[in-house]
Amino acid sequence: xxxxxxxxxxxxxxxxxxxxxxxxxxxxxxxxxxxxxxxxxxxxxxxxxxxxxxxxxxxxxxxxxxxxxxxxxxxxxxxxxxxxxxxxxxxxxxxxxxxxxxxxxxxxxxxxxxxxxxxxxxxxxxxxxxxxxx
Numbered sequence: 001x002x003x004x005x006x007x008x009x010x011x012x013x014x015x016x017x018x019x020x021x022x023x024x025x026x027x028x029x030x031x032x033x034x035x036x037x038x039x040x041x042x043x044x045x046x047x048x049x050x051x052x053x054x055x056x057x058x059x060x061x062x063x064x065x066x067x068x069x070x071x072x073x074x075x076x077x078x079x080x081x082x083x084x085x086x087x088x089x090x091x092x093x094x095x096x097x098x099x100x101x102x103x104x105x106x107x108x109x110x111x112x113x114x115x116x117x118x119x120x121x122x123x124x125x126x127x128x129x130x131x132x133x134x
Contacts, residue, residue, distance in 0.1 A: 002074075003074040003075060003076070003077075003079070003080050004070070004073060004074040006074075006080065007070070007074045007080050007083050007084060007087075008068060008070075010080075010084060011064075011068065011083075011084055011087050011088065012064070012068065014084075014088055015064040015087075015088065015091045016061065016064065018091065018092065018095060019056075019057065019060045019061060019064065019091075019095065022056075022060075022095050022098075022099055023053050023056050023057055023060075026052070026053070026056065026099065026102055027049055027050075027052075027053045030049060030052065030102065030103075030106050031045060031046070031049045033106040033107070033109065033110045034048050034049050034052075034106065034109075036110050036113060037106075037109040037110050037112075037113045039113070052102070056098065056102070059098065060094065060095060060098060063091070063094055064091060067087060067090060067091065068087075070083055070087075
């Protein structure tokens with residue numbers, strides 16, 4: 001078997017496994033943020049969380065497959081490891097950027113929800129008070 005094909009297979013297996021691991025981690029831990037933003041609406045939080053996971057899979061697996069092609073011929077074990085290190089390094093960087101982007105968006109949503117709750121008075125106003133000295 002050609003070492004280039006072996007490189008592709010190893011790259012796909014590791015990249016997809018990493019994508020699944022990161023997506024599951026984001027889904028499990030991000031659900032808490034989404035639930036907080038949606039004021040405890042569990043059904044809606046689960047739906048939004050599932051949609052985010054599907055989008056994460058589509059973007060990352062799409063990138064992994066587009067980045068599969070290589071112009072270099074892999075004919076030695078050394079070339080195999082070098083090609084894998086470059087490809088997996090780029091995939092890890094993309095996954096890291098996607099992860100940080102998701103965390104940033106979830107945190108912004110959560111902070112906005114906290115700000116909205118703090119601005120709402122706990123009791124509706126009952127009347128007006130005239131200014132002093134009027």
